[in-house]
Amino acid sequence: MSCSFVSSTNRKSSGDCLLAIDTATELCSVALMTADRPIIERHALDPQGHSRLLLGMIEAVLEEGGLAKSEITAVSYDSGPGSFTGIRIGAGVAQGLALGLNVPLLGISSLMILSQHVSKELGSEKPVLAAIDARMNQVYWGLLRQDSASDSGWRWLETPKVSDPGELANFVEGCVGIGSGWDSYATTFQQTKTASWVSSRFPDASSQMHIAKRLIASGIKETWQEALPTYVRDKVTY
Numbered sequence: 001m002s003c004s005f006v007s008s009t010n011r012k013s014s015g016d017c018l019l020a021i022d023t024a025t026e027l028c029s030v031a032l033m034t035a036d037r038p039i040i041e042r043h044a045l046d047p048q049g050h051s052r053l054l055l056g057m058i059e060a061v062l063e064e065g066g067l068a069k070s071e072i073t074a075v076s077y078d079s080g081p082g083s084f085t086g087i088r089i090g091a092g093v094a095q096g097l098a099l100g101l102n103v104p105l106l107g108i109s110s111l112m113i114l115s116q117h118v119s120k121e122l123g124s125e126k127p128v129l130a131a132i133d134a135r136m137n138q139v140y141w142g143l144l145r146q147d148s149a150s151d152s153g154w155r156w157l158e159t160p161k162v163s164d165p166g167e168l169a170n171f172v173e174g175c176v177g178i179g180s181g182w183d184s185y186a187t188t189f190q191q192t193k194t195a196s197w198v199s200s201r202f203p204d205a206s207s208q209m210h211i212a213k214r215l216i217a218s219g220i221k222e223t224w225q226e227a228l229p230t231y232v233r234d235k236v237t238y
Contacts, residue, residue: 016073017065019058019097020205020212023050023090024082024110025132025180030054031205032061033213040064041206050089058093072101074221076212078203079107081140081160081232082132088229095224104221106212109230111142111179112154113203116211118178119146121198127157129171129195131181138162139181140232143171151218152211162233165189 020031028050029043042057062069077094080087091107098105115128131141143158158171165185172189177197182189186197 016216017067017071018074018076018209018212018216019061019072020076020209021054021058021090021094022078022110022113022203022205022208023054023086024078024080025086025202026083027202027204028053028057028086029205030057030061031209032065032067033209034065034067037065039206039209041204043204045202047083047086050086054089054093069097070101072097072103074104074106074212074216075101076106076108076208077227078110078113078205078208079227080110080230081134081162082110082203084231087231091229095227098224098227104216105224105227106215106220106222107227107229108152108208108211108215109142109160110203111140111160112144112152112211113208114178114201115144115154117201117204117207118176118198120207120210121201122176124176126174126176129168129175129177129189131168131177131179131185131189133180133184134162134233137164138233139165139168139185141168141179141181143175151215151220153214154211160230160232166191169193 022029026047031041040061077090111130114130127145131139142160147155165188169191172195173193
């Protein structure tokens with residue numbers, strides 16, 4: 001797949017230029033942020049189209065920003081858990097860009113990205129129970145709380161794992177829920193306690209961008225070899 005990028009002679013921005021890539025679930029999205037303009041984003045809900053769409057989205061946000069690929073100063077991507085195929089697509093493109101441009105690469109958890117999304121959407125400071133449908137009657141999930149002292153702005157109360165849906169019933173009280181796992185198993189999660197939750201939401205590059213920006217400001221800059229995917233489960237399902 002080929003992709004062209006705008007010439008640096010059209011440059012309209014200066015300073016840091018962060019590119020975020022998210023292909024870990026059904027939503028394919030890309031976001032670009034520079035120091036002097038709002039986030040530019042492209043997204044499409046197309047579970048089978050990530051490999052076809054991704055490079056074109058990157059080209060589109062760079063063109064809208066008037067930037068050349070060479071002006072990217074850092075790259076982030078959704079490192080999972082999620083779709084094995086989707087994670088590999090995003091990781092491959094992100095690692096290729098980071099290696100070719102010799103810039104830092106950050107891998108950010110899909111569950112943390114979902115948590116960032118729901119905190120922004122609802123303005124809630126409750127712990128977030130993020131869950132993604134892992135197929136095979138299981139969910140990828142984690143429990144997070146906002147923490148201003150953390151480099152990412154989030155602290156893990158329960159680190160990413162894969163479980164049967166019924167096991168999450170022990171964690172829903174006092175939380176807000178988000179992710180495709182809730183869309184599929186909300187009734188099972190709430191066997192004994194109920195929780196507020198947001199439906200039909202996926203990890204996205206714009207929410208990821210806010211976490212990546214904070215990590216970079218804290219001095220965390222991984223190399224392309226270090227920012228590895230988080231599969232959680234070894235068996236491939238989709």
